[in-house]
Amino acid sequence: MTVSRSRYLGAVITATLLVAGFLWWRSSSPSNSLGSNARVVPRRGGQLVASLRSDPRSFNRYVARDFTTDVVTLLTQDRLVRVNRSTFELEPRLAERWESSADGRTHTIHLRRGLAWSDGSPFSAADVLFSFDAVFDRRMESILASGLMVGGRPIRATSPDADTVVISFAGPSGPGIRLLDNLPIIPRHKLQPALAAGTLAKAWDTRTPPADLAGMGAFVLREYQPGQRLVLDRNPHYWRHAEGGTALPYLDRLVLEIVPDQNAELLRLQARAIDMTQDALRPEDFVAARRAEQQGALTMVELGVALDADAFWFCLKPDAKKTDPRFAFVQKPQFRQAISHAVDREEFAQTVFLGEAVPVWGPITSGNRQWFDPNVPRYPPDADKARGLLKEIGLEDRNGNGVVEDATGTEARFAVITQRGVSAYERGTTVLRERAARIGIALDIVPLEFGAMIQKMLASDYEAIYMKPISTDLDPAGNMDFWLSSGSAHIWNLEQKIPATEWEKRIDTLMLEQAASTDDRRRHELFNDVQRILAENLPVLYFAAPRTYSAHSTRVINVTPSVLRPPFLWNADLLAVTGVTNQPRASAP
């Protein structure tokens, strides 16, 4: 019994394996490889599936700033004007045209006529005024309010008639009308009662039935399945039309799948279960994506050089480091300059980003075309010069153990905290540590869990950090928290009452001036000065910014890529898919 049965079973197993192998081989080459999509005309219809990492915290953009909420708002709400994320030009949206006063403090905005909300109610200037009221409402405590202040005072809006809004600033503003890209317009007819009752901050949370939501955006939320997906349908009252006259959006339905794991997300993309992701590809995934592209499953898109680079800085808060003998030499710029000279940025780009990166010496990368200054002082790799700089401030290896000390014998040894689990950080800190060791600075890398790291950073309870601070705006006037010494994002020395150093004081002055200047050339001059000062004093070191790529399924056409997140969905009303017939799907009631 046993012998023949095991033989039989052995045969069954072998057969199963063969069949499985055969099926695998068959399915790894997709049967429908499409040719070039370059000249396919976008048509109305079809469904697109995009992936996101997490659930939305709310449907109320005025109180939640997480990425998913932001994406949903981009899809369902619209603004008066928009900064095109591909060309960085200002575009009219709900506003049709505008005139500005000579001093740039008053702007008369003419809204488009005859627009309607997604539920059919008419749109008018009253909604715009309502939005301004809501964002500055005390009880609301909206997170968007700070982005709409000029000269420390809220932007004021009045409306002489139903189609005109007059915006006035309390002082001159560099960004000007571009600030209005920060304000999604919300419906007065739905939310006025909540504002009056003071409960607007709690309105439109994720339990809200989709029928209670309304927006001017291209899509309408149809359903939210927590933990799984958001389903959005075309907004039948959307105001925008394509150049040929077709009513936008092209897509009938847009599904946002929630996929927490990045590896699984990539697998789904390759299997064409989803059409696009919201993150750039990691360098280690490029090859897999290219292979999929060659097989006709994906289209790879270059998004440009990333806007933010990984940064390395020491805690430079005097109060926190009073008793630390190392602070005496850490706070000297030569110390940081030496480290900058020690790192070979080409090697960094090769190791950390597998060659797909450009060296950077400041927080503004070449991806930010409008504000990047190529003349920022650079630090070519030069270990001898680095050691010379250290010697200049009294750091030498007196006892031959490979680590430099100062005259009192205090070693230049630091614990660098970083976020655990990010491969770019792991590789970056490895390179940094080795290069610093060559000039005698010992760095112990301590990867921490995200919450733990943030807590230490905010409490200034760290020696050095390696991570990527995210800038919130391309325009430096939108990042004042980073540049101003009193800012909450002035990472090396948070929220100073008075500037700790001369150069920080100088940067404060220059930044305030450039934020208030309406002369574009002057703003650039001032900001270039700021970048130069930062690069000379190096409170933060930057090494390389990756060239970012993303990939989407070949069935998606009419894509406008952007280096900002989300790379494709920011212009979702123009997205279309191939293979649609002219029969429109039954849309949502």
Next chain:
Amino acid sequence: MKRAGATLLVTVACVALLAPFLAPNPPERRFQNLLYAPPTRVYIRQGGFRAPYIYEWRMVSRLERSFRESRVRPVPLRWFSDGRFVTAEPDAGAPLLLLGADAYGRDVFARVVYGSRLSLALAAVAAMLALIVGAVIGAVAGYAGGRLDDLLSRVSEFVLVLPSMYVALALRAVMPLVLPPSTVFVMLALIFALFGWPIVARGVRAIIASERQREYTTAARAAGAGPIRVLRQLIPAARGYLTVQGSLLIPAFILAEATMSYVGLGFPDTTATWGTMLQDAANVTLIVDAPWILAPAVGIFAVVLAVNLIVQGTGRAPVQLEK
């Protein structure tokens, strides 16, 4: 079978002990241009037979992780030099990568043999602790029955219900930022033993509780044997379970070390351990291209196999049942 298992285990232990000797390269040494390099091919023929030699891997594309052998100059292998069993000529720029290189260009083989020390030692110590504590508590609970059994079982549930990650995070908060490896070792061993003993105890309890009703136990009690003496009679019944559970705990602890490391309670990043090596290998498309980064899993498999072969020695089915 038992002998095969013992041999395998002894081999693994020897490899671990002799790691600095057996590894051709230091485990932290990064070879910049050899990220994900495939294993070096060793040749022994060139015309006729000659001493083993290798060629240098030249990187063709960093992004595509493709390499070709540069046949310019054969690099001979050196034996018993530099304190190592075998290594390539140091100045030739062509390291001997028996199992290829990982994401940083580090020798996978060297990391596997060095990593075996920490991973195996930690897992063995923790498993021992968990087995001992679990066996004692489980035996007492199973034998005593009634209130004591209840109490001990509930205590074990209290421990089980504590999510290990929370405990680890809280511990991380109170510990200093940079921990010496010996502290980490002790801490991890204790944590693993703490979370491992309940499962041992429950199995032992079930066995002892059922054995307790057997005739030989009542006979022993009737003969006047005290509880300790009776327990000592009973525990061998749980021996098989303990050995199997031990063989399950060891790989679990090896892998759990990586989870602890994720929370920040692991060994310093440069230290190679099997758990963290596998954690880093979590990109599946990479595994297809560079399967050698799964080498630690093979190591764990070998250990599991060895332990199971040894364990299997006890309790073989009677001859009459086999055909």
Next chain:
Amino acid sequence: MIAFLIRRVLFAIVLVVFAASAALVLTRLAPGDVTSQLGPGATQAEIAATRARFALDRGPLAQWLSWAGRAARFDLGESFLYNRPVSPLVRSAALNTAVLAIVALVTATVLGLSCGVVTGSRHDTFAALIKAASFVSISIPPLLASLLLAFVAARTGWLPVGGMSSVNASEMSWGTWLSDVAWHLPLPVLALALPLAATFERLQSQSLAEAFQQPFVLAAVARGVPRTELILRHAWRVSLRAICGVYGIAIGALLSGSFVVEYVTAWPGLGRLMYEALRARDIYLVAGCAAMGSFFLALGTLAGDLLLAVVDPRVREADAT
């Protein structure tokens, strides 16, 4: 029997309270708090408001007291991540995990025990193959195993690569929806069941081999009882006791949700919820998930103990004392 059950229920309540409280306190002690989720641009006012909302400005004891007071009325607080009350969140996640867990448990039990019986009673190549598969399953970390399964699913297209339902699930009729979920089950079920089946196989194999040494089995062999009957009627029941001992823990662990599997396969379950809550230090959600998890563990160990009593009558006698 009744007294026994009442004792266990009472204890379960104590366990749940303990677990949730421990989670609450441990989350407080862990470095960082929920305000790190507010992002880089958060103002001091926003941070302070969030802290006040989650009682982080008060001491751990004060917070625990106010939480316990509300929890007694079944109000488990609010979640920061989802901006909604904790109880319904935890309940629906637990339901999703329960579906997965039950299927995985049945699969692992059937697979593990049957394979264990085979390897425990035979020593041919077939048994060796099964054992090797078991060892492989134990040696691979759950993260890798789930990813490899997902990879196979992606490459072959046989199964969906994650998720609990398809994209147009909301438009399906009940029947179609059920079969849709069933279609999404195999991937996470396999990821969960294979390691557990390997564990069961190992335990079953060992204890069955041991059971064969028992005198009554040898007597049955001498009597000429046929092989299958010997295994199933005589040796097997005895061999189950160790497994029943750990079965309860397996039930509890499965029902609490494996974070790794749910994360990789995007299954909206309790394990994933708990992990995300912990990452974000979403304190009330953490406590709620811990409460649910411990409830399942208590349930699981109770089930395991009852199973043990059924399987091994000798234990039942002992419990009666």
